[in-house]
Amino acid sequence: MMESIRCDAMPIEVLLVEDSPGDVRLTQEAFKDAKVHINLHVASDGARAMAFLNREGEHANAPRPDLVLLDLNLPKKDGREVLQEIKESSTLKSIPVVILTTSSSEADILKSYRLHANCYITKPVGLEGFLTVVKSIDNFWLSVVKLPHEVSS
Amino acid sequence: METVEKQVSIALATIGAVILIVVWLAYSEGRAAVDALTWVSHTHEVVADLEGILADVADARLNAGRFVRTGLQSDLPEYQSSRAQIRGRLSRVRQLTSDNPRQQGRLIPLDQAVAEQLSLQESGISAGSQARPEAALQFLRSDAALESMQAIRKIIADMTAEEKTLLRQREGESEVTRSRASVTLACLGAVVLLLLVLISYILTQDIRTRKWANEALRRSAFEFHDLYDKTPCGYFSLDFQGAFLQINATLLAWLGYRREDIVQILEFRCLLTPESAQRFETVFARFTKQGRIEELSLDMLRKGGSVMPILLTAEAIRDSSGHYISCRSTVSDITERKKSEEHLLKTVKELKRSNDELQQFAYVASHDLQEPLRMVASYTQLLAKRYKGRLDSDADEFIAYAVDGSNRMQGLIQDLLAYSRAGTNAKALHEISSENALKEALTNLRATIEESGAVVTHDPLPAITMDDMQLAQVFQNLVGNAIKYRGAEAPHVHVSAAKNGGNECIFSVRDNGMGIDPQYSERIFILFQRLHGQKEFKGTGIGLAICKKIVERLGGRIWVESQREKGSTFYFAVPERNGE
Numbered sequence: 086m087m088e089s090i091r092c093d094a095m096p097i098e099v100l101l102v103e104d105s106p107g108d109v110r111l112t113q114e115a116f117k118d119a120k121v122h123i124n125l126h127v128a129s130d131g132a133r134a135m136a137f138l139n140r141e142g143e144h145a146n147a148p149r150p151d152l153v154l155l156d157l158n159l160p161k162k163d164g165r166e167v168l169q170e171i172k173e174s175s176t177l178k179s180i181p182v183v184i185l186t187t188s189s190s191e192a193d194i195l196k197s198y199r200l201h202a203n204c205y206i207t208k209p210v211g212l213e214g215f216l217t218v219v220k221s222i223d224n225f226w227l228s229v230v231k232l233p234h235e236v237s238s
Numbered sequence: 239m240e241t242v243e244k245q246v247s248i249a250l251a252t253i254g255a256v257i258l259i260v261v262w263l264a265y266s267e268g269r270a271a272v273d274a275l276t277w278v279s280h281t282h283e284v285v286a287d288l289e290g291i292l293a294d295v296a297d298a299r300l301n302a303g304r305f306v307r308t309g310l311q312s313d314l315p316e317y318q319s320s321r322a323q324i325r326g327r328l329s330r331v332r333q334l335t336s337d338n339p340r341q342q343g344r345l346i347p348l349d350q351a352v353a354e355q356l357s358l359q360e361s362g363i364s365a366g367s368q369a370r371p372e373a374a375l376q377f378l379r380s381d382a383a384l385e386s387m388q389a390i391r392k393i394i395a396d397m398t399a400e401e402k403t404l405l406r407q408r409e410g411e412s413e414v415t416r417s418r419a420s421v422t423l424a425c426l427g428a429v430v431l432l433l434l435v436l437i438s439y440i441l442t443q444d445i446r447t448r449k450w451a452n453e454a455l456r457r458s459a460f461e462f463h464d465l466y467d468k469t470p471c472g473y474f475s476l477d478f479q480g481a482f483l484q485i486n487a488t489l490l491a492w493l494g495y496r497r498e499d500i501v502q503i504l505e506f507r508c509l510l511t512p513e514s515a516q517r518f519e520t521v522f523a524r525f526t527k528q529g530r531i532e533e534l535s536l537d538m539l540r541k542g543g544s545v546m547p548i549l550l551t552a553e554a555i556r557d558s559s560g561h562y563i564s565c566r567s568t569v570s571d572i573t574e575r576k577k578s579e580e581h582l583l584k585t586v587k588e589l590k591r592s593n594d595e596l597q598q599f600a601y602v603a604s605h606d607l608q609e610p611l612r613m614v615a616s617y618t619q620l621l622a623k624r625y626k627g628r629l630d631s632d633a634d635e636f637i638a639y640a641v642d643g644s645n646r647m648q649g650l651i652q653d654l655l656a657y658s659r660a661g662t663n664a665k666a667l668h669e670i671s672s673e674n675a676l677k678e679a680l681t682n683l684r685a686t687i688e689e690s691g692a693v694v695t696h697d698p699l700p701a702i703t704m705d706d707m708q709l710a711q712v713f714q715n716l717v718g719n720a721i722k723y724r725g726a727e728a729p730h731v732h733v734s735a736a737k738n739g740g741n742e743c744i745f746s747v748r749d750n751g752m753g754i755d756p757q758y759s760e761r762i763f764i765l766f767q768r769l770h771g772q773k774e775f776k777g778t779g780i781g782l783a784i785c786k787k788i789v790e791r792l793g794g795r796i797w798v799e800s801q802r803e804k805g806s807t808f809y810f811a812v813p814e815r816n817g818e
Contacts, residue, residue: 107613114620187608210612210648212619 096122097227100150102134102167103127103185104159108208112154115219121227126150131162135170138177150180151232154222155202157186157193165196172201179233183222242444249437256426256433263426267419274412281405284334284341287327288394288401291348294320294327295355295390299378302359306366306374317363321356328352331397338404344397351389358383472548472569475555478562480505480522492571494541511537511545526562529554535572547576600658604651611651615644646778650766653780657765660711660784670706672745673699676733678706679713683721692721692729699735702743702812708788713747715781716808720749722775725803737814742794744811753802763796785810 099116103109109127116123126147128134134155137144153171157164164186171177181203186193189207197205206222209215226232301317304310328349335341362377377383466473472489474482482501490497493509507515507522514536525531531552538546552567618640626634673696680687680694687694694717702709713733720731732748754762754769761767763786768779782796789796789810800806 105609105613107617111616111620187605187612208612210608210615210652211645212616212623215616 096124097152097232098124098126098148098150099152099154099227100126100128100134100137101154102131102159102164103154103156104129105156108156111212111215112219115216116223118220119223119227121223123223123227124148130160131164131167133161134159134167135162138171138180152226153180153182154185155182157184157188157197165200168197168200168202181226181230181232183226185218185222242440245440246437249433249440253430253433256430260423260426263419263422267416270412270415274409277408278405280334281401284331284401285398287331287334288398291324291327291331291352292391292394294324295352295387298324298356298359299383299387302363302366303375303378306362306371306378309366309369309371314363317359324352324356335397338400341397341400344393344400348390348393348397351386351393355383355386355390358386472571474506474567474569475564476506476567477564478526480507482506483564489569492540492546493538509538511539513537525552525565526554529556531567538569547572597658600654604655604658607651608648611644611647615641615648618644646772650778653766653778657780657784657787660708660787667703667705669701669703670709671699671701672704672709672735672743675704675706675709676713678710679717682710682714683718686718686721690721690724690729692724692731694731694733696733697735699733699745700737700743702814704792704812712785712788712810715785716747716810719781719808720747720751720806722777723751724749725751725753725805738811742811742813744809746807746809748805748807750805753804754798754800754806755802756800759798759800762798 101109101112103112109129113125116125126137128137134153136142137147138150138153140147155164155167159167164184168182168184171180171182178201182201184197184202184205185208186206187208194205206218209218298317298320301313301320305313305317328345332342332345335345358377358380362374365371365374365377467487469486470488472492473484473486474489475484477483482504485497485500487497490500507518510518518534518536521531521534531550534550534552536548536550538548540546548569549572550567550569552565554565555563557563618637622634622637622641626637676696676699686692717731717733721729727750730750733745734748735743735745738744758769762769763782764779765783766779767783768775768777770777786796789812792812794810794812796808796810798806798808
């Protein structure tokens with residue numbers, strides 16, 4: 086399932102890798118109030134996410150994302166593998182990857198950072214908490230932080 | 239036994255000595271008798287010769303007188319032969335009495351008197367030959383002739399008397415000796431008899447003792463053999479090749495064999511499974527040198543072929559030069575033990591598996607429940623946020639209940655997750671300051687403490703071996719509860735610790751809160767058990783359950799002493815591990 090939400094000028098491309106439609110919708114809801122124009126692309130499993138990033142098949146014209154929001158527990162290809170592949174790829178490794186998952190296990194946190202995740206966020210249980218987290222991502226990663234602008238090949 | 243043999247040999251030696259004495263005595267007695275006879279014949283000889291001298295002198299005088307009166311030459315030869323005999327007899331007497339100086343002394347005057355007499359007779363005969371009969375008779379009847387004749391008679395009478403006295407004396411002496419010898423012999427005979435009686439007594443006693451000892455030996459051998467056979471443990475002996483020399487009834491019964499099937503027929507290895515036989519070969523070769531097998535685990539084969547697991551202990555028996563002769567071996571049947579060991583092992587494995595599963599289940603369940611619950615909670619909250627007041631009042635109420643329910647369920651799942659994790663991911667235990675753990679707990683509770691105006695005090699707390707995070711959590715839950723379930727007054731919580739007999743450290747958290755009815759003092763430690771409704775006090779009933787789990791995982795215990803309205807004291811005891 087792929088969706089693209091086109092906004093106006095200078096859009097920021099975000100790839101959300103998430104298998105739960107409920108979470109996808111909540112994220113979309115949360116980004117509705119974002120300060121910047123965001124193109125939110127969604128990949129529902131790890132394999133699709135890699136295809137999007139590598140512009141394979143139907144994703145031949147996909148934009149290079151400025152930020153990846155990655156869940157860890159995914160069908161087909163695990164989030165950890167996706168993270169590893171991104172960080173091992175010379176062209177993709179400069180893209181910041183934010184791990185957004187329900188897991189709060191120490192092992193997952195440690196492993197993610199060892200694979201060079203840029204930050205690790207546990208999904209809060211309540212709605213307010215979730216909205217706050219997405220707003221924080223919007224605020225920090227999409228407004229405060231300077232992202233690299235690499236020319237797509 | 240040795241003393242008996244000694245006693246008998248001493249008695250026999252004594253008897254031998256006595257017999258030697260007897261023989262010697264008999265021999266000397268015989269010698270004495272012979273001596274006595276010699277003396278008698280000697281005396282008779284002397285007396286006969288003396289009397290012969292007297293008779294010959296008298297004959298010679300008679301014949302000399304006859305010749306003087308008749309003048310017949312035919313009377314002379316008789317006179318001459320008497321004279322000749324006298325000389326012979328005198329010299330014999332001298333010889334026979336040579337050991338008697340008194341008799342020798344008497345012989346000198348006898349010689350003189352005989353010589354005088356004979357010379358007077360000679361003078362008479364020579365006068366008679368010249369036909370002077372009166373002169374001849376004068377010679378023969380002279381006083382000198384009569385005196386010498388008398389002197390001869392007297393001396394001979396003296397000498398004869400002396401000899402006879404001597405004879406009597408000697409006979410008396412030998413009589414005394416004989417009777418003394420008889421007494422001695424009788425005494426010795428009595429001694430021998432006594433000794434024989436003594437020997438026979440000793441031997442009888444000895445035989446009786448031996449008989450008794452033999453009987454005791456036989457009885458004890460029987461008892462030993464009975465014990466050997468019937469003791470609830472297998473016994474056997476093997477020769478140097480490993481063949482059976484002996485086997486007891488118990489082991490036979492276990493194996494289902496008869497003694498004659500095995501002893502001197504089979505080797506021990508024939509009654510083992512091939513694998514055990516191989517192991518035994520190796521061990522037995524070493525055993526004949528080293529001399530001991532300790533609890534070797536082997537599998538024996540019963541007669542029907544079924545396997546009997548055993549433990550074998552054996553000791554080598556050696557001769558005086560250290561060569562292996564046989565071995566004494568004991569066998570215990572460990573079928574039951576093996577079975578129960580296996581059962582135990584299986585149960586432990588099963589228990590561990592089920593425990594792991596339970597742990598995994600609790601974790602997975604609470605973790606995986608989170609996802610759908612998060613959806614329910616988030617979207618009911620989104621509903622509440624977007625549509626509150628835009629639907630009817632029923633909808634608002636229903637949504638409110640849904641939100642509350644999902645919130646509480648989230649709390650429960652969070653707690654369940656915390657409970658399933660509690661005590662499982664402990665760090666390696668090392669000595670920590672329990673005072674620091676309490677400080678950490680109080681830092682976490684700062685808001686609660688400030689809000690309630692609680693006063694938390696503590697005694698100096700010891701260093702103990704425990705995970706500091708877990709100890710802090712226990713303190714946090716207990717102090718948190720003490721403040722939460724406060725009484726009428728401002729909460730005052732006091733923490734202290736004491737060592738108990740050196741192997742436990744007991745902490746206590748005392749409060750002045752509302753107290754707990756003693757009938758609930760067990761129940762409050764059970765997961766999700768609460769004494770109050772949500773309206774009175776919020777909570778899921780997890781705090782004490784987590785404390786209990788942490789403490790019990792360390793081998794400790796936790797309990798409460800409380801009085802309603804007066805306050806409670808929670809205690810927990812942690813075993814001291816000395817840096818284990």
